[in-house]
Amino acid sequence: MVEAKALVKRFGDFEAVRGIDVQVRKGEAFGFLGPNGAGKSSTMRMIASTSPRSDGDLRVLGMDPDVDGPRIRARLGSVPQQDTLDTELTVRQNLQIYGRYFGMSRADVRRKATELMEFAQLSERADGLVDALSGGMKRRLTIARSLVNDPDLLLLDEPTTGLDPQARHMLWDRLFRLKAGGVTLIITSHYMDEVEQLCDRLVVMDDGRIVAEGSPSELIARYSTREVLELRFAPGEQGGIAERVAEFGGRVEELPDRVLVYTGDGERALEQVHGRDVRPASSLVRRSTLEDVFLRLTGRTLVD
């Protein structure tokens, strides 16, 4: 569906995307994980054929965005980072006019709008203006709108940023259904749980480059341990702890507010830490996540 080789995006002197290779296959959910400013959105905009590439090669649905932009966009759905709903129109009108932009007939867009409002659970707000909707509802409407042309490929740029947990889970549920229906998804996120939940395969991006690629479980297996022991200390008491507990894990990371011990068995490591007379204010044993992969690869956390 998407094939990028040595893809580059420059804005003046600034290089936002520094030569990435990506392949997205039909029917999969593919993720771009990385912190803000990693070049995810620039990449997404190039794939969406709304931003010309600066260098490299890009094929979307087998076509070149520079030549066939309108034809590619006709088969894409796009959920931008910020909602771009038409605030001068109602919920229903938003969906209808968007279908018209794709050249659908009036009868088709009427039918499709009703169907999509059902899907997004917005039927009751059909004739209300968009401004009155909550953040979660707006996001659902944006996703519904992106489906008006039955896209083969759906691009979601930070689909759940700024939503409360309940709204996020509802959105994820909708995305699962789409995927089950055969739609190829490309998702960017700086939430590791989101990517872990939704994506079959992902690339980790940092500073315009791809630093790792694989399925969530592959990446965790390759770059992290099975479990992580998190130790939190009272302010000022964390100094020197990392050295003292280093031997209990394959690797130890020290963050400003906690020490992470990477180990196959968290409970045992915790016992050993206590045996060494280290008394954290609190401790937590958990499974490794993509957050740990990112930390390992870049030395930084995803969400600061």
Added chain:
Amino acid sequence: MRTSPTTSTTAPGAAGPDATKPDTTKPARRGLLLRMLPAPLYAGRARALLERSAMVYSRAWLVFVSGVVEPLLYLLAFQVGFGKLVEEVTGPGGQTMSYVAFVAPALLAASAMNGAVFDSTFNVFFKFRYNKTYDAILATPLGPLDIALGEISWAVLRGGLYALAFLGVMTGFGLVTSPWALLLLPVALLVSFAFSAVGMVCATFLKSPAQFDFVQLAVMPMFLLSTTFYPLSVYPEPLQYAVQCLPLYHGVELTRGLAVGVLDVSMIGHAAYLFVLAAAGSYFTAKRLARLLLR
């Protein structure tokens, strides 16, 4: 803008199996002139933008009432008030006419200008900077030229409605004396077209609502100085050339001549001037939108 589907050689690629899916991959047929433009700029569906505007204004139709009230107030002021001071002036072709008959066609051109400038600067600015309406549209097959033509067409249509109202009021006042006056309508459309195209280019340069003062700064003097209220001969010669550069002057020359049926070869030049302005404005609007939104 024709949108009739034609046979196209679209490569099916990895098209979905869903046979009921509308074929949105077919580009609409494009006229010869538009075919010369690069494909990513134009999908031949500017009409969808008109439909959007119609949807928006279906709830705000009251604004069109001002289109009738405005000329009524103007003409009353000039008939009842001004007409008492200045009884007769020399109009096109040297014939004498009442002052209100002299001013009315010029006001028609000026109101076409005002409507077009308002619609294409104020309305476009908010859609462009704040509502991100055009960002959303550019994610569909539509390109910046579709947006430019669609929005300008709406401003022209609106201008046309106002002109029709103005013409109706003028007729009611007995100020229309020649069948040629019917041509005031297309002329008003041309004036709207020129000013909305240029206005929309300007709107893409505006950064904050405060800068609308600059728009006023351009429109106000044009309204007052473009021979709207007195003939060109009032000015000393060097100033006459300057006034002849103003776009509204050309609109006024056309409307004033047609209203009394005095035709002149120079009218072709006036119309051409406005047409060039309209075409250039449309083209540069598309260019600017592409530059700002398709980065």
